[in-house]
Amino acid sequence: MTVVVVSPCAACKILRRRCAEKCVLAPYFPPNDPIKFTTAHRVFGASNIIKFLQELPESQRADAVSSMVYEANARLRDPVYGCAGSICQLQKQVSDLQAQLAKAQAEIVNMQCQQANLMALICMEMGQSNPQPISPPQQSLENFPMNYLDDNIGSWETLWT
Known part of the structure; x- marks a missing residue:
């Protein structure tokens, strides 16, 4: 046994x-x-x-x-908030990253417009007739939250730290 x-x-x-x-x-x-x-x-x-x-x-x-x-x-x-504190911290981080993404998307669109205008100027300088400015692709604006920019313009200064 x-x-x-x-x-x-x-x-x-x-x-x-x-x-x-x-x-x-x-x-x-x-x-x-x-x-x-x-x-x-x-x-x-x-x-x-x-x-x-x-x-x-x-x-x-x-x-x-x-x-x-x-x-x-x-x-x-974190004796007060426990895992809820971690969740809030992560949600704030997501919100901050969304704001950074929105700003980056706006800068990309702005640079594309500047590039299109520059190309139009170059074409005019080279003497081509009927220069057509190249418009930026609209697909980059499809998912761009335009109202987000209006609501959060004041918070952009803190994004560049």
């Missing part, structure tokens, strides 16, 4: 209790990753984690633990 000694899960090891055969925490907090449970325990508490996992179907528990650990890490970095 072989006796298999199974190491208690990280949660039971940290809580200094015997790890039962049907420990609800064992599948999600392996003994080789105690930081995962320590982080979640510090923010949510062991009893809340256990209660929460028992209320969920087993198919959703792994995702729930992953979310709890992610939120716990975010809460330790």
Whole structure:
């Protein structure tokens, strides 16, 4: 008869209790990753984690633990906003990048117009009859948010830092 000694899960090891055969925490907090449970325990508490996992179907528990650990890490970095603070920061970054893109697109259109006018001047200087200015391609303006420029002209100065 072989006796298999199974190491208690990280949660039971940290809580200094015997790890039962049907420990609800064992599948999600392996003994080789105690930081995962320590982080979640510090923010949510062991009893809340256990209660929460028992209320969920087993198919959703792994995702729930992953979310709890992610939120716990975010809460330790930013106790007030947690991962919502990270989301707001990323949304601001996207907004800033959209403004930079709009400005770059406007500059491209402006340069294309300048190039077309310059080509028309060169043609006139060379004595060609009926010079036609070359118009910039309209396809670059299709996705250009024209109202964006009106609303955000004052914020362009901060984009060039």
